[in-house]
Amino acid sequence: MSLIDSVSLPRSLRLPRVDGLVQWIVPLAIIAIWQVASVTGFVPTRVLPAPSDVLLAGWKLLLSGELARNIWVSFWRASIGFLIGGSIGFAFGLANGLSQLSSKLTDTTLQMVRNVPHLALIPLVILWFGIDESAKLFLVALGVFFPIYLNTLHGIRTVDPQLIEMGRIYGMTDGELFRRVIFPGALPSIVVGIRFALGIMWLTLIVAETIAASSGLGYMAMQAREFMLIDVVVLSILIYALLGKLADSASRVLERLTLSWHPAYWKR
Amino acid sequence: MQTALRTSLPDTELATRANFAPHARVVREERPVQTSGLPLSIRGLRKSYGDNEVLRGIDLHIPAGQFVAIVGKSGCGKSTLLRLIAGLEKFDAGSISLGDAVKPEDIRVMFQEPRLLPWARVLSNVEVGLGRDRASSDAHSRAEKALTEVGLTDKRDQWPSILSGGQKQRVALARALVSRPRVLAFDEPLGALDALTRISMQRLLERVWRDQGFTAILVTHDVAEAVALADRVLVIEEGRIAHDVVVNTARPRQRGSAELAGLEGSILNHLLSADDRT
Ligand SMILES: Nc1ncnc2c1ncn2[C@@H]1O[C@H](COP(=O)(O)OP(=O)(O)OP(=O)(O)O)[C@@H](O)[C@H]1O
Ligand SMILES: [Mg+2]
Numbered sequence: 004m005s006l007i008d009s010v011s012l013p014r015s016l017r018l019p020r021v022d023g024l025v026q027w028i029v030p031l032a033i034i035a036i037w038q039v040a041s042v043t044g045f046v047p048t049r050v051l052p053a054p055s056d057v058l059l060a061g062w063k064l065l066l067s068g069e070l071a072r073n074i075w076v077s078f079w080r081a082s083i084g085f086l087i088g089g090s091i092g093f094a095f096g097l098a099n100g101l102s103q104l105s106s107k108l109t110d111t112t113l114q115m116v117r118n119v120p121h122l123a124l125i126p127l128v129i130l131w132f133g134i135d136e137s138a139k140l141f142l143v144a145l146g147v148f149f150p151i152y153l154n155t156l157h158g159i160r161t162v163d164p165q166l167i168e169m170g171r172i173y174g175m176t177d178g179e180l181f182r183r184v185i186f187p188g189a190l191p192s193i194v195v196g197i198r199f200a201l202g203i204m205w206l207t208l209i210v211a212e213t214i215a216a217s218s219g220l221g222y223m224a225m226q227a228r229e230f231m232l233i234d235v236v237v238l239s240i241l242i243y244a245l246l247g248k249l250a251d252s253a254s255r256v257l258e259r260l261t262l263s264w265h266p267a268y269w270k271r
Numbered sequence: 272m273q274t275a276l277r278t279s280l281p282d283t284e285l286a287t288r289a290n291f292a293p294h295a296r297v298v299r300e301e302r303p304v305q306t307s308g309l310p311l312s313i314r315g316l317r318k319s320y321g322d323n324e325v326l327r328g329i330d331l332h333i334p335a336g337q338f339v340a341i342v343g344k345s346g347c348g349k350s351t352l353l354r355l356i357a358g359l360e361k362f363d364a365g366s367i368s369l370g371d372a373v374k375p376e377d378i379r380v381m382f383q384e385p386r387l388l389p390w391a392r393v394l395s396n397v398e399v400g401l402g403r404d405r406a407s408s409d410a411h412s413r414a415e416k417a418l419t420e421v422g423l424t425d426k427r428d429q430w431p432s433i434l435s436g437g438q439k440q441r442v443a444l445a446r447a448l449v450s451r452p453r454v455l456a457f458d459e460p461l462g463a464l465d466a467l468t469r470i471s472m473q474r475l476l477e478r479v480w481r482d483q484g485f486t487a488i489l490v491t492h493d494v495a496e497a498v499a500l501a502d503r504v505l506v507i508e509e510g511r512i513a514h515d516v517v518v519n520t521a522r523p524r525q526r527g528s529a530e531l532a533g534l535e536g537s538i539l540n541h542l543l544s545a546d547d548r549t
Contacts, residue, residue, distance in 0.1 A: 169386040172359065173446075174375050174402035183399070187390040264390040264430045 084143025096155025154196025158189030306336030
C-alpha cells in the first residue's frame with residue numbers, strides 16, 4: 004500500500020521547486036470558496052459556518068484554555084492506547100512469526116477475534132469500565148492491535164528464506180539473525196502496519212469520545228452539538244483532520260528514517 | 272566407470288596463442304604455490320528426498336587446492352551435492368571428510384543469487400562473511416581488503432540495490448572470501464550474468480583462486496566455463512560421478528582455443544548421449 008503510493012514520479016512529470024506548495028493549492032481554494040459561499044449566504048451558517056467563524060471559535064476556546072486541554076487529553080489517550088495496543092500486537096506478531104508453537108497456540112484465536120469489529124464492543128466496554136479513561140484506552144489499544152499484529156507477522160513470515168539461510172551459513176546466532184536479517188526484512192511491512200494503526204487510532208478515539216467521555220475533542224464536539232454551537236463542531240472535526248495528518252506525516256518520517264535503504268523511498 | 276581424458280598442448284597451438292596475446296603469457300605454476308585449501312574425500316555418499324534417490328553413491332577425492340567443476344543435467348543433484356559438502360543438509364549414508372579440524376569459516380558457499388542484505392551497506396555486507404570474527408577490531412579493514420580484491424572499493428558505502436548484477440555478485444564473492452575460506456563452493460554463481468560480465472567474473476574467480484589457494488568446487492551449466500576454469504570436470508549422471516575429466520591445459524587459458532573446445536565437445540557428447548539413453 005504505502006509502497007505503491009510512494010513510487011516516485013519520473014522527473015519530467017514533476018513541477019520543479021514548487022513541489023511543497025502545490026499540494027496546498029486545492030485545500031486553500033476550497034476554504035476560499037467556502038468562505039465566499041457563507042458570506043454571500045449561499046450556504047446558511049446554520050448548516051456550515053464560515054471558516055472565519057470557525058477560526059474565531061477556535062481563538063475563543065484557545066484563550067479559555069479549553070481547546071488545549073481537550074486536544075491534550077485526546078492526544079494523550081491516542082498515544083497511550085497506541086503504545087499499549089501496538090506493543091502487544093508487535094510482541095504477538097514477533098512470537099507467532101518466530102515460533103511455530105506460539106503461532107499454533109494463539110493465531111487462530113486472534114484471527115477469530117479480529118473478525119469482531121472492535122467498535123461493536125463499545126456497549127460492553129462501557130459496562131466493564133464505565134466512561135473513564137480505561138474504556139477509551141482499551142478500545143484504542145484493541146483497534147491498533149490488529150494492524151500491527153498482522154503486519155508484523157506477515158513481515159516476519161515473508162522475510163526472504165534465502166537471506167535467512169545465508170545468515171545461518173555465515174554463522175549468525177539467533178539473536179544476530181533477528182537483528183541483522185529478520186527484523187530489518189520485516190520492517191517495511193511493520194511500518195505499513197503502523198500507518199494503518201494510526202488511522203484506526205483516531206477513528207476509534209473519535210467514536211469512543213463521542214459516545215462515552217467527559218473530556219477530549221469528541222466530548223467537546225458533542226457538548227457543542229447540545230448547545231447548537233455548530234462552529235465548535237466543525238472546529239473539532241478540522242482538528243481531528245489535522246491530527247490525523249500529523250500522525251501520517253510522523254509515520255512518513257519514520258519510513259524515511261528506517262527504510263532509507265529501500266529504492267522506493269529514494270528521491271522524494 | 273571413470274574416464275580420464277588427457278590432452279596435451281600441441282606446439283603449433285602454443286605458437287598461435289603467443290602471437291595472439293603476447294602480453295598475456297605470464298609463466299605461472301599449474302597450482303598455487305602454497306595451498307591453504309583443504310582436501311575433500313567423499314565415500315559412498317547417498318541422499319534421497321522421499322522416493323527420489325538423488326545421489327546414489329558418490330565417491331570422490333579432491334586434493335587440496337584443486338579447482339573442480341561439476342556439470343550434469345538439470346536436476347541431477349549438483350546443488351544437492353554442494354549443499355551436503357557445505358553442511359547445509361544431512362546425508363543418508365556415506366561420509367564427507369575435509370581433513371583436519373575445520374571451523375565453520377573454512378567453508379563458504381556462493382549461490383546464483385547474491386543474497387546480499389538490502390538494508391546493509393556494501394561494506395557491512397562483506398563483514399557478514401567474517402562469521403564469528405564480525406565483532407573483532409580488524410573486521411573493517413579485513414572487509415575493505417576483500418572489497419579491494421574484487422575491485423569494488425569505491426562502492427563500500429552504497430546500498431546493494433544500486434549495484435549491477437555483476438557488482439552484486441562481486442560483493443557476494445568478497446563476503447565469501449573475507450574469512451579466508453579453505454573450501455569455496457559455487458552454485459552457478461555466474462548463471463544470471465550476461466556473457467561479457469560472465470567472462471570478467473570467470474577471470475576474477477580464477478585470479479582469487481590462484482592468489483588464495485582454496486579448494487574450489489564450481490557447479491555450472493556451462494561446459495565451456497567448466498573447462499576454462501577447472502583442473503578437473505566431473506560429470507554427474509544418475510546420482511553418480513559418470514566421468515572424471517582432467518583438464519591439463521596450462522594457465523592462463525586461451526578462451527575458445529581448439530583444445531578447450533575439443534574437451535568441451537567431448538563432455539557435451541557425454542551429457543547428450545546420456546540424455547539419449549533416457
Ligand atoms: N529440499 C528438497 N526437497 C525435495 N526434493 C528436492 C529438494 N532439493 C532438491 N530436490 C530434488 O533433488 C533433485 C536434485 O536437485 P538439485 O537441486 O540438486 O539439482 P541440480 O543438479 O542442482 O539441478 P539444476 O542444474 O537445475 O540446478 C531434483 O529432482 C529435486 O527435485
Ligand atoms: Mg542447482
